Amino acid sequence: MVVGELTQEVDLVVIGGGPGGYVAALAAADNGISTALVEEAKIPGGVCLREGCIPSKALLHVAKVIEEAKHAENFGITYTRSNLDVEKLRNWKNGVIRKLGMGVQSLIKARKLEYFNGHAEFTDSNMLRIEGADNARIKFRHAVIATGSSAKMLPENLLPRELCWSAADALEVSEIPKRLLIIGGGYIGLEIGQVYAALGSEVTVIEALAGVLTGLDPDLAKPLIAKLGKQMKAIHTSTQFKGAKKSGKEIAATFVLQGKETTENFDKILVSIGRRPRTDGLGLENTRVSLTERGFIQVDKQFRTTDKKIYAIGDVVGDPMLAHKASREAKVVANVIAGKPDEWDNVTIPAVVYTDPEVAWCGHTEAEAKAKGLDFSVKKFPWVGNGRAVSMSRTEGITKLLFDNKTQRLIGMGMVGARRRPADGRRSWHGNGRMVAADLALSIHPHPSLSETIMEASESMTGKAIHGAH
Numbered sequence: 001m002v003v004g005e006l007t008q009e010v011d012l013v014v015i016g017g018g019p020g021g022y023v024a025a026l027a028a029a030d031n032g033i034s035t036a037l038v039e040e041a042k043i044p045g046g047v048c049l050r051e052g053c054i055p056s057k058a059l060l061h062v063a064k065v066i067e068e069a070k071h072a073e074n075f076g077i078t079y080t081r082s083n084l085d086v087e088k089l090r091n092w093k094n095g096v097i098r099k100l101g102m103g104v105q106s107l108i109k110a111r112k113l114e115y116f117n118g119h120a121e122f123t124d125s126n127m128l129r130i131e132g133a134d135n136a137r138i139k140f141r142h143a144v145i146a147t148g149s150s151a152k153m154l155p156e157n158l159l160p161r162e163l164c165w166s167a168a169d170a171l172e173v174s175e176i177p178k179r180l181l182i183i184g185g186g187y188i189g190l191e192i193g194q195v196y197a198a199l200g201s202e203v204t205v206i207e208a209l210a211g212v213l214t215g216l217d218p219d220l221a222k223p224l225i226a227k228l229g230k231q232m233k234a235i236h237t238s239t240q241f242k243g244a245k246k247s248g249k250e251i252a253a254t255f256v257l258q259g260k261e262t263t264e265n266f267d268k269i270l271v272s273i274g275r276r277p278r279t280d281g282l283g284l285e286n287t288r289v290s291l292t293e294r295g296f297i298q299v300d301k302q303f304r305t306t307d308k309k310i311y312a313i314g315d316v317v318g319d320p321m322l323a324h325k326a327s328r329e330a331k332v333v334a335n336v337i338a339g340k341p342d343e344w345d346n347v348t349i350p351a352v353v354y355t356d357p358e359v360a361w362c363g364h365t366e367a368e369a370k371a372k373g374l375d376f377s378v379k380k381f382p383w384v385g386n387g388r389a390v391s392m393s394r395t396e397g398i399t400k401l402l403f404d405n406k407t408q409r410l411i412g413m414g415m416v417g418a419r420r421r422p423a424d425g426r427r428s429w430h431g432n433g434r435m436v437a438a439d440l441a442l443s444i445h446p447h448p449s450l451s452e453t454i455m456e457a458s459e460s461m462t463g464k465a466i467h468g469a470h
Contacts, residue, residue: 007137008114010036012337013128014144015120015282018046020314020326021146022104027334029111036114036138038130043101044108047148048323050097051168056191057354058096059171062089063198064356074393084199090173122283125307129283142309142337145289145297146326147282149275149315154183158243163251164269167192177201177267181253183241185212187353189272190224194231194355203232204264206239206255213353217365219380220416223357223396244269277316292318301343302336303329311337325349357397361414364402369412375405376412381457383417394418401457408436 014025017039025037043050069079108115118132128138151166153159170192176199182189185207197203205212205228212228212235213221229235236257244253250265277296284291288307290298297312299305305312311333314326328344335342350362369376383389383397397417404411 007139008036009139010034010114011140012036012142012144013038013120013138013140014146015128016046016146016148016314017041017044017104018146018148018314018326019048019323020148020330021046021144022108023327024144024146024313024330024334025113026107026111027331028337029113031334031338031340033334033338036116036140037108038116038118038120038128038138040117040119040132042117043097044104045097045101047150047168049100049104051171053323054097054100055093055171056167056188056195058093059173059195060191060354060356063195066198067356071393084176086173086176093171093173119281121281122286125287125309140309142311144333145282145305145310145312145316146314146330147278147316149321150278151271152274152276153271154241154273158241159269159271160244163244163246164271167270167272170196170270175268179266180204181206181264181266181269182272183269184272184274185209185214185235185237186272186274187213187355189270190228191353191355192270192272194228197231204266205232205235206241206257207235207237208240210238212237215365216353216359217361217367217400217414219366219398219400220359220361220414223398223416224353224355224359226396227357228355275315275321279316294318301345303333303344304336320349320351322349322351357394357416357418359414359416361412363410364412365414366400366402366412369402374411377403377405379403379457389417392418399457410435
């Protein structure tokens with residue numbers, strides 16, 4: 001036992017203070033459950049707030065401002081580019097994180113939660129030991145694991161850690177490298193790549209697979225890839241990274257491109273090849289919790305693990321690794337622990353790539369619908385026919401809807417475009433995807449607006465499209 005340890009008893013202990021963990025703790029407290037929250041980092045809010053969603057979106061806003069200024073030249077307005085104050089930019093971004101972190105802390109205090117700062121480890125299925133700023137032992141009736149995920153990195157012999165960034169490192173904005181190599185063409189790497197391209201870096205992306213943004217509907221990906229192709233030096237697909245080493249003040253990276261091995265020099269390398277669940281060091285071997293073959297915690301529809309006193313939510317239980325999914329799971333698990341009837345039954349989970357143009361979708365993609373053998377129709381409305389898009393000179397967007405042919409129920413929805421977030425279009429996805437084409441076609445949208453494209457695409461399904469083909 002650590003000197004100075006205290007033993008406390010609670011009905012529920014939540015491990016992890018991210019959008020899954022802190023929401024579960026607050027929701028449980030609102031249900032009258034005595035709850036303790038354990039967070040290892042100094043600031044609650046999780047990876048999303050500290051080194052993921054929030055700082056990346058803050059920096060993407062900066063990138064968008066820079067790009068908007070360039071785009072204004074099309075209207076006859078030319079701005080003289082100001083000097084970039086990296087320290088001020090970094091301080092502003094950190095201020096956003098602090099403000100939101102303080103907001104989470106105030107919510108925790110208002111609910112009178114027991115809050116512990118330190119690393120939690122199960123000693124058995126009834127007890128936790130916390131080591132760190134707050135040394136303690138917690139005896140619990142229920143526990144929720146919400147420890148999230150961490151970035152996958154390449155082996156040291158392939159790419160020494162001191163030569164590369166993780167996404168969290170890149171979002172620190174410690175420097176603006178002249179030449180940046182990004183390994184991985186997923187949405188995280190491309191979001192960060194767009195930020196650094198706007199800030200002045202020469203960005204090269206290499207992806208081992210045949211295309212970037214794997215799994216994204218090609219119709220939605222096309223306008224984004226076209227824009228990225230103009231902003232970045234190169235995007236190489238079907239390219240295998242072979243290794244990198246220090247070469248003077250530069251980094252010599254070797255990869256196989258179109259069957260030919262090539263070496264190029266860069267100033268920094270960003271590794272963005274996915275994330276893995278954070279289960280190491282939790283002491284799960286001291287419990288009856290089981291892991292899947294991929295290392296995620298195995299849970300049922302109520303997020304109960306194979307140890308009936310222990311639950312798990314968020315990234316640690318599997319894809320999609322999204323903050324809003326974790327928060328919804330948190331509310332379910334809080335209800336279950338409170339004895340209320342609840343389980344995971346969400347038909348759709350919206351997802352967004354916050355690049356410019358932005359991409360948002362929910363429900364089935366066209367490829368998924370075909371793979372399941374569904375009888376469906378695809379209806380699209382190109383933004384070149386939308387007044388708002390034309391007035392902004394940003395007509396590259398498209399709205400794409402999938403309808404069940406028998407019921408005309410909306411089964412999939414996607415948008416790609418600029419300015420107003422395409423994710424706002426999911427507001428029309430009422431009742432978890434139970435709307436039919438006629439409902440959407442009859443909905444009234446403000447004019448001119450980008451959301452009108454949802455109505456326009458739906459009219460095509462009813463055979464009464466005013467501005468498009470039937």
